Amino acid sequence: MFDSRHIRTFHQVVASGSYSAAARVLGYTQPAITQQMKALERSVGVPLFIRAGRGLRLTEAGEALARHAATILDSLTTAQQQLGALARLRSGRVRVCAFPSANATLVPAATARLLADHPGIRVELLEAEPPDSVDRLLRGECDIALAFQYPGMSTELPPELVETPLLEDRLTVLLPVGHPLARRHAVRLADLADERWIAGCPRCRANLLQICADEGYTPDVVFTTDDNLAVQSLVAAGVGIALMPALVLSFLCHAKVTGRLVEPHQRRRVLAYVLREHLRIPATALVLDELRRAAGARSGC
Template sequence: MDPISGTFMIDLRRLGALRELARRGSLARTAEALHLTPSAVSQQLAALSRELGVPLIERQGRGVRLTGQARLVLRHADLIAAQLERARVDLAGWGDGRGGSVTVGAFSSAVSGLLPAALRAIAEERPDLAVAVVEAQPPDLFTRLDGGEIDVAVAVDFEQAPPHTDRRYTRIDLLTDVLDVALPAAHRFAGLERVALRDLATDLWIVGDAGSCCGAVTRSVCAAGGFTPEIRHRVNDWQSLAALVEAGAGVALVPRLVQPLHRPGLVLRPTTGHAPVRNVFAAVRAGAEQDPVLAAVLRHLAEAGDQQQCPEK
């Protein structure tokens, strides 16, 4: 390839395609996330490669992988994106920072258990601020955050979420959400004050999809408890899950963020030993935390998280 010009220019959309490929791992998944064809993504990456004068991807079996140069470019891309976000914040600072609109993306139980209190507080403090809510979870949640479709992401730490060290985002922890065991009222352990997870190893389980935050957390919690659950039902809706538990179809783990479920034939029991938990956090694009509107939204989310923080039973 040609050596890098001293005046080379980078198309930021192409840089975004490279960042998405690093997240998704394949051209097909990147194309789906960006609403493009794999061919269009390949063309964008090839054009970016020509702009930079270095190879960015190489073949690996049927797929592709990033080159060392691409990973170097990505480190700079994160800094560029953060600096552009700071420029947007500075421009927004010319106004009073009280009006406008914000879109918050969040997983389902945060929408029902965390956001209402935050939205009420925001409406009281900033009545001219329009807040929209979108239900989503990683990795799509952070693709939308990167693309500007949402301004604040509320998520759970699990495999599909970005690590704490990801420089593309500024994040704050909101709460540690404890998970309790959900049992049918006739279950052999329903009369106990606490239930050992390992004692449920032979039960049938009701669990969310493996790609969902709750499904992934349940699987990891059971693995930490020393067993692989026999999953009979895969359900992502909490009310549906509770109905199946009440009917005696299996047992489940239910986060306190979505409790109480108000079903007479269902009991919730804390576990013995160290309680299983999931960490709930909010994230914005790096640099955006200086935006007075987003800073206020993050503050109210943190306050709502403090209100929801459940002491261990």
């Protein structure tokens, strides 16, 4: 394994033609140059220089290393510049894996601020429902995972993960315009026992079944889909009603549906997950901060 300092010194010795000349250029003593070259030769395993009168001549190994030294040093300089840019947040790539409604609300708001303040940061979007989004984080397929959690569904986190709460996302019942209960400001879950229901992702469906069971009935689920727009269209067509998070209602609004608060009040927690060691990466920490800020702006939801 070469020491980059030794390569720099070797390159200067070759350019200067002697240890003493290289020492003057680099500000070292001649014995220090000699010691570095001896250490480099030990690393290489063969001599790099031979004496030629009062000067130095490269051995075959020295000539081979001299051909590569400039390239090695240029690569090191480029790497240092790139790492410096990453540390100063002038560049960087952060992969965010989120569920659809977060990708449509929180992520765009956070990304817009990043582009304005740190145009060198690039955010790549992936989409997955929890727990798949968190599994992708653990597999190294993304840098930040956004997920949601309903009451009673908490799971033990692996020690390498850090959980960051973003917001409490209230749930509403989605009704077709003209439904008798649509005239109310809030709708009791107990009053929806005879309705047909449209369920969402597995976690959303499990939550629906649980909260209805708490009210003493099993909902009649006639349709299941992860597509939020399809849910609204099905409700508008009178196929059934649905439980919808406020994040979804903020960007999808079918003219023939309306949302009403449910009683007792229901909310889900929206969370960000990151590997503990990745919190030390400036770009990842910055994106996480912007996601927190975007969530804070929606805290009234």
